[in-house]
C-alpha cells in the first residue's frame with residue numbers, strides 16, 4: 353500500500369548537494385537532532401562538539417559562527433548567547449560564587465551595574481566600582497574576596513580609553529581573573545589576547561564578551577552575544593553554565609550575523625573615519641566644551657588608545673560631546689530633537705546614526721573618580737550615511753541650539 357502524501361512528504365529523502373560550495377553557508381535549524389540508532393544516542397558527546405545532539409548544543413550553522421567569532425577575537429572557543437547582556441550574566445553566574453566579589457570600572461556599560469545590583473546580591477556575590485584610569489587604584493581595590501575584574505575599553509558613554517595592559521598586569525600579579533567587554537574594539541581595534549604592554553611584550557585577558565548586536569550584526573536588527581576564551585578548562589566551565597541555563601540563539605539570527613561578518617572591517621573602518629571627521633568638526637564648534645573620542649588628541653585616555661590601538665589605528669564609530677555649560681539640559685535635548693538624520697535611540701554599529709543625551713553625574717560615584725565636566729553629554733553613534741550629510745544635520749541642529757539660547761536670554 354502506498355503511504356499517504358502527508359507521510360511521504362514528511363519522510364521525503366533529503367541529501368545535501370554533493371560538491372556544492374557557495375559564499376554563504378546553509379542555515380540549519382533544529383531543536384531535535386536524529387540519531388541513527390540507540391547506540392549513537394547513548395555514546396553522544398555534545399561537550400567536545402563531536403557530532404550533534406540537540407538544538408541547544410549547537411548546529412552546523414551555530415558552530416560555524418562560533419568558530420568565526422573565536423577567530424575574530426583571537427581566541428580558541430566561543431559560546432553564543434541571546435544578547436550582550438546575557439553574555440555578561442553568563443560569565444558572572446559561571447565564574448562567581450557566594451562570598452566572591454567582582455570589581456567593575458565606574459564607566460562600565462550601565463546595565464551591568466543594574467544586573468549586579470538586582471541579581472548578584474541575591475546569590476551573596478558582591479560588587480564594587482574602581483577607577484578604570486588608575487591601575488594603582490585597582491590594585492588597592494582588590495580585596496581577599498575579589499575573584500574577577502571587569503574591563504571595558506573604551507569606557508561606555510564617556511569613552512575614556514583605560515591603561516589596559518597595566519590593568520591586566522595588576523590582575524595577573526594579584527591572581528585575579530580579568531574579563532573584557534570587547535564590544536568597542538570588536539576584535540578589530542586590538543587583539544584582546546595580545547595586548548601590547550611595551551617593549552614588544554603582550555598581555556592577555558582571560559575571557560572576552562562581545563555584544564554581537566553592534567558591529568558583527570551591523571544591521572540594528574539582531575540581538576546576540578558571545579563569550580570567547582582561549583583556555584579549554586575555562587571554556588568548559590562557561591559551557592556547562594551555558595548549557596544548564598538553557599541559553600540558545602535562533603538560527604535565522606545566526607545567519608544574519610554570518611551574512612554581516614564579511615563586511616565587518618569595511619563597516620568598522622568607514623564608521624571610524626566618519627566619526628573622527630565629525631568629532632574633529634564638533635571640537636571646533638563654540639557650543640561644544642569637550643569631545644570624548646579616544647583617538648583624538650586631548651581626549652581622556654588618548655595616550656592609552658595610542659599604545660593599544662596605535663598599530664591598527666582603529667577606533668569604533670562612536671563618541672560623545674559635552675556641551676558648554678551655558679546650554680542647559682532642555683536646550684541640549686532640543687538639539688537632539690532637532691537632528692533629522694541622527695535618530696534618537698540606543699545601540700550602535702548599525703546603518704543609521706543615533707543620538708542619546710546622558711546625565712553622567714547620576715551614573716558615576718564621585719568617590720571613585722569625579723566627573724570633571726559640568727555640561728550635558730550627548731553620545732553620537734555614526735552610521736553608514738554620507739559624512740557630509742551628517743555634518744550638515746549637526747550644523748542645522750546646532751543652529752537651533754543657538755536660537756533657543758537667544759530666546760532664553762531675551763526673557
Ligand SMILES: *Cc1c(COP(=O)(O)O)cnc(C)c1O
Pocket residue numbers: 434435436437438461508533535536563564565566575576577699
Ligand atoms: C550593547 C552593549 C552591551 C549589551 O549588548 P545587548 O546585546 O544590547 O544586550 C554590552 N556591552 C557593551 C559595551 C555594549 O555596547
